[in-house]
Amino acid sequence: MFSNASNFVQGVDSAFFIITGISVFFLVTLTATMIFFVVKYNKKKGKPAIQIKDNSLLEITWITIPMILVLYMFYIGWQGFLPMRQAPKDAMQVKAIGSMWKWTFEYAGNKQSYTLVLPINKPVKVNLVSTDVLHGFFIPAFRIKEDVVPKKHNYSWFIPGQLGDFDLFCTVYCGVSHSYMSAIVRIVNQQDYDKWIAALPVKKANTNSGHAVLEKNGCIACHSLDGSKSVGPTFKGLSGSKVDVTTNGAPRKVTADDAYIKTSIHEPNKDVVVGYPQGLMKSYKGLITDKDIEQINEYLKTLK
Numbered sequence: 001m002f003s004n005a006s007n008f009v010q011g012v013d014s015a016f017f018i019i020t021g022i023s024v025f026f027l028v029t030l031t032a033t034m035i036f037f038v039v040k041y042n043k044k045k046g047k048p049a050i051q052i053k054d055n056s057l058l059e060i061t062w063i064t065i066p067m068i069l070v071l072y073m074f075y076i077g078w079q080g081f082l083p084m085r086q087a088p089k090d091a092m093q094v095k096a097i098g099s100m101w102k103w104t105f106e107y108a109g110n111k112q113s114y115t116l117v118l119p120i121n122k123p124v125k126v127n128l129v130s131t132d133v134l135h136g137f138f139i140p141a142f143r144i145k146e147d148v149v150p151k152k153h154n155y156s157w158f159i160p161g162q163l164g165d166f167d168l169f170c171t172v173y174c175g176v177s178h179s180y181m182s183a184i185v186r187i188v189n190q191q192d193y194d195k196w197i198a199a200l201p202v203k204k205a206n207t208n209s210g211h212a213v214l215e216k217n218g219c220i221a222c223h224s225l226d227g228s229k230s231v232g233p234t235f236k237g238l239s240g241s242k243v244d245v246t247t248n249g250a251p252r253k254v255t256a257d258d259a260y261i262k263t264s265i266h267e268p269n270k271d272v273v274v275g276y277p278q279g280l281m282k283s284y285k286g287l288i289t290d291k292d293i294e295q296i297n298e299y300l301k302t303l304k
């Protein structure tokens with residue numbers, strides 16, 4: 001249907017090239033005229049300078065022409081932009097969740113993926129959700145860029161027009177590992193898509209309330225539950241274990257009991273786990289209730 005990677009490529013590119021063309025035209029002609037005048041009316045040639053007053057025709061011209069040009073630039077930009085905010089009602093719906101520092105995509109039927117796989121030539125509406133801070137949903141090849149704002153429902157939509165893998169980036173500096181916050185958008189045939197989505201496992205709902213607290217507060221973005229090393233130490237086996245920490249610059253060993261975990265949440269920089277940087281985790285004091293911390297502790301005890 002389209003020879004472009006998405007239905008927005010043409011509108012964005014023509015606005016870009018026309019505005020660049022007008023800018024280059026003025027840069028070249030104004031610079032050339034300036035150089036020409038500097039030479040032609042050079043003081044050394046002995047022509048005296050004269051004062052020119054009021055020239056209505058000239059003034060009207062230099063107001064009208066730039067105004068038309070600027071309005072024209074606005075018009076073509078607006079034309080490229082308008083369709084981006086009018087998602088078709090029958091578009092397929094996907095949720096893109098931005099969190100420090102990864103993208104997660106949720107499909108109908110509670111299926112979840114870290115690659116955004118989509119069928120070609122089918123309109124898709126991507127609902128943008130952030131679990132923590134401001135992120136930016138950017139697919140350069142599709143000419144799509146939209147803010148992902150916490151507590152606000154934003155969206156983007158497009159029709160993929162080319163098979164293949166495309167880059168998706170976060171454009172908003174969202175913390176230390178912002179540069180790792182990228183994902184792949186994979187455009188496939190309808191049959192391949194149907195096969196892929198059928199094989200994608202349904203996300204098991206974890207009904208544990210402690211787990212819900214960790215998820216709601218974005219802790220899982222930095223702490224894994226399965227033993228793998230992430231931005232912060234894993235939660236697996238943490239409860240009751242011996243942890244090497246640095247307190248006020250001095251190394252010591254502590255037991256990860258309920259009190260230690262509470263302190264780690266309230267004052268993460270007090271006991272810094274060896275091998276991890278200080279200052280990465282913010283204090284959750286006043287953000288998480290004592291009751292929630294109790295639930296976290298109960299849950300961590302189950303992660304053996």
Ligand SMILES: [Cu+2]
Nearest residue numbers: 135170174181
């Ligand atoms: Cu981000």
